[in-house]
Amino acid sequence: MNRVSSVVKMHSRDKWSWFIVPWLVMLSSFVINFIISYFVDEPLITGGLSSIFIYMFVAGIITLAQTFPFALGMSVSRTDYFLGTSSMVLLTSAGSSLLLLLIGLTEGWTNDWGSGLVFFQLPYLSEGPLVNQFTVYLIIFLFMHYSGILIGVVHKRTGKNGMFLISGILLAAFTLLGFLADYLNWYPAIFDWIVKQSAMDYALWMLPFIVIFAAASYLLLRRATI
C-alpha cells in the first residue's frame, strides 16, 4: 500500500483538528458579528475571517508534535510522512479556500447577509477575479501552515532552548534591521512599495517563503529522531 496516502488517511482520521475546529472558530465569530450587525446601522466590516488563517498556523505547529512520533513508530519513513502531511495541508487548504470563496459569493448574493455584515468579501482582500481570490486564500493558508510546521520541526530538533535561542536571534536581527532602515531612511520607499501592492501581489511574495519553509522543514525532518 502506498505509504504517502496512508499518512493522508492517518491525518484525515483527526477531523476535528483539520476541518471542524477551524470552521467552528470562524463561524462562531461570524454568528456573533452577524448578531451585532443587526444592532448597528452602518455596514459592519470585521476581521473575523483571519481566525481561520491563524488557526491553520497553530494547527501546523501542533500536527507535528501529535503525529510525527506516532508515524515514525509505525515504521513510516520521514519522507513519506512529510509528503503525506504536505498533501493533507494542500487538500485542506484548497478545500477551505473553495468554501471561503463560495461563502463569499453568497455574501454578495444575499446583499451582505441582509444585515450589512461584511465578513467574507473584504475590501482589498477579495478584489479581482475569482481565480485571484481563490489563489490568495490558498497561498495564505499554505503560508500559515508551513510557518507552523517549520516552527514545529525546529522545536522537535532543537528543543526549548533552541527555540529560545532562535527567537532571540530573529528578534535581534529584526530590531537591528528596523534601526538600520530608520538610519538609512528606507522607510518612505518601503511604505511607498507597501501601498502599491495588491492582495495578489502580497500572496505572490509569500510563495518563495512557502517554498523555503517547506524545504527547510523537510531537511530538518530528515534527521529528526524520536
Next chain:
Amino acid sequence: MGKIVELNRLTKSYGAVKAVDNVSFSIDENKIYGLLGRNGAGKTTIMHMITAQLFATGGELKVFGDTPYENNRVLNQICFIKESQKYPDVYRIIDVLNTSASFFPNWDHEYALSLAGDFRLPLKRRMKKLSRGMLSSVGIIIGLASRAPLTIFDEPYLGLDAVARSLFYDRLIEDYSQHPRTVILSTHLIDEVSSILEHVLIIDSGTLLIDEEAEALRGRAFTLAGPKASVESFTAGKEVIHREPFGSFVTATVMGNWNAAERKQAEALGLELAPVSLQQLVIYLTNGKAQRKAVEV
C-alpha cells in the same frame, strides 16, 4: 536461514558517553530473541537504531540486507512496539488500529479486533484517557496483528497485570507458530519469558556480553541442593554465583559446563541438580563482580 539484522561494531555516543559501544551481532529469520540487560544498558538505543529512529555514530547496520534509514522496503517489514510510543491525543483505540491497518502490509484486522476483545479494550475510548496497562495492550495488539517479518517489543507490558501478560505470551506463541517471524523481546521480567526465548542477547553498559542459544546458556550453570557439607565439598574450587542456606541445607548455583562424570558424582553425594533460571544468570552476569566478591568472602 537468512540473516535479518546485522550489526557490525555499531556505536552510539552522546558526547563522551557511549550508550552503545562496538556492538556486533546478527539476528536470524523466524526465531524469538531476548534482548536482556539492566536499565540504561543500551537495549532501547539499539532497537531505535535498527528501526532508523535514531542514528548510529559509528559502525554498520543492515536490516533485511540494507540500511533501514528512509528505506521503505525495510521499514515495511518492521513493527517496533515500545513502551514510550506516543499516540495522537484525539485518536480512539479504533483509530489507532485502523491507521495501523494501512501502515502494515500483513495486518490482520479481524485478529486485531479479537485481541482487543481478549484484552478487554474499549475501542471507542480516546488514547489520552487510557490507563498505562491499556496503552500497553494497544501496543501488544499492534505488534501481534501487524505480523511484521521483524517484530520488536521493547518492554511491552508496563502496567499490565499477570493475567494480561500470560495472555500476551500465549497469543505470541500461538500466532508465532502459525505465522513464523522474527521477534525481538526486550524485558525485565526474564523468568516469565525465559521459556519463550530461543536465543539470548545480554547487553550491559553498552556492550554485548552474551550472544547465545537459550539452551546452551541454561547449560552454563546449574543449581545444586543438598546437605551443607556435601554441597560445600562438591563446590570447592568451582565458581559459585549464588548460595542460599535453608536450615541445614544449602542451595548453590554453580557456573560451568558439567560433564557426565561430574553429574554422577553430584548425584552420588545425594545432591539434587536443577537447571539455573535465566534471570539468575543474567543478574549474575550483569552484576557479576559485586556478587562474586560477596561469595568469595
